[in-house]
Amino acid sequence: MKKIDVVIIGGGPIGIACGIEAEKKNLSYLILEKGCIVNSLYNYPQGMTFFSTSDKLEIDNIPFISNNVKPVKSEALEYYRRIADSKNLNINLFEKVTGVKKVKENFKVNTSRSTYFAKNVVIATGFYDIPNLINIPGEHLPKVSHYYKDPHFYAGQKVVVVGASNSAVDAALEIYRKGGDVTMVIREKGIGERVKYWVRPDIINRIQEGDIKAYYSAEIKEIKEGKVIINTLEKIITIDNDYVLALTGYKPNFDFLQKAGIEISNDEKRLPQYNNDTMETNVKGMYLAGVVCGGMETHKWFIENSRIHAPLIMQDIKLKK
Ligand SMILES: Cc1cc2nc3c(=O)[nH]c(=O)nc-3n(C[C@H](O)[C@H](O)[C@H](O)COP(=O)(O)OP(=O)(O)OC[C@H]3O[C@@H](n4cnc5c(N)ncnc54)[C@H](O)[C@@H]3O)c2cc1C
Secondary structure (H helix, E strand, C coil): CCCEEEEEECCCHHHHHHHHHHHHCCCCEEEECCCCCCHHHHCCCCCCECCCCHHHHCCCCCCCCCCCCCCEHHHHHHHHHHHHHHCCCCEECCCCEEEEEEECCEEEEEECCCEEEEEEEEECCCCCCEECCCCCCCCCCCCEECCCCCCHHHCCCEEEEECCCHHHHHHHHHHHHCCCEEEEECCCCCCCCCCCCCCHHHHHHHHHHCCCEEECCCEEEEEECCEEEEECCCCEEEEECCEEEECCCEECCHHHHHHCCCCECCCCCCCECECCCCCEECCCCEEECHHHHHCCCCCCCCHHHHCCHHHHHHHHHHHHC
């Protein structure tokens, strides 16, 4: 069976950048993506605005023209889809990689549809598929979601938003503006410092004005049909509730990484082991690219600073060929 020079797992912005770079280096490659093209971005909230300017989201120096100071989700989808199209990228969509195994000097890549043999593998699977659970009773109820899509659905509803990061703040503001009754439950003492600088004053003002209720240094204790129990600074309270958005972040698929043989640090950061100069992991010929590199520190890597991984990796693979 013909061996591919490099199989790239994940068709997000960085997986795409890896494919383009492989092509430029005359390496045979195949991108395997379990969903649609840039699947994570597709699943971001409908009206989401990036914190980066469009030039910082560009790959391979292909201009990203936006009509806004900061691009919105629909523009980013258009941008990456057009790149995949015009570059005629070798990408299989809706094909999930179920496991990667090193067999002698090569890799056997099993998917939902087939098996491939590759000399190298790049894992660019991001972190958006696995939410950080709060692990409280009732979290499994249908009224609870760890993903926020669109505010219209919540009009006239009592919504608890858990968290105080960008995702939580965007959701709280949008739902409030579409007529939802929003209560934020925030573990920290205030709104996250990393919240987009032009959004932060807005949420702080809405809370101060009483438009959005917020409990700081508080934790949600239990979710019931029609109710939520919150441990606030002063006392435990029960409030009426229709929906809960638990926007407490996401994490990489550590199980997948470990089964592939990648070592993960034992501390709370859970950092995968890789060489900063080449992105090669402790498994020879297996590389990490994009935000998956950050372990639990998902805020450390984004498109802006991880697009560089693509040339680093392909240069190393070419050198070793
Ligand atoms: C709400 C939000 C806003 C953000 N805003 C910005 C911003 O303004 N600027 C910025 O630079 N970054 C931003 N980020 C971060 C950045 O968008 C993402 O981190 C970016 O998508 C990372 O690209 P990636 O290719 O590494 O991972 P992803 O885009 O997550 O791509 C990983 C891909 O791998 C696929 N996949 C996973 N497992 C498998 C498998 N087993 N088999 C096959 N395919 C698989 C997934 O479906 C996905 O398409 C934001 C993130 C979020 C959540």
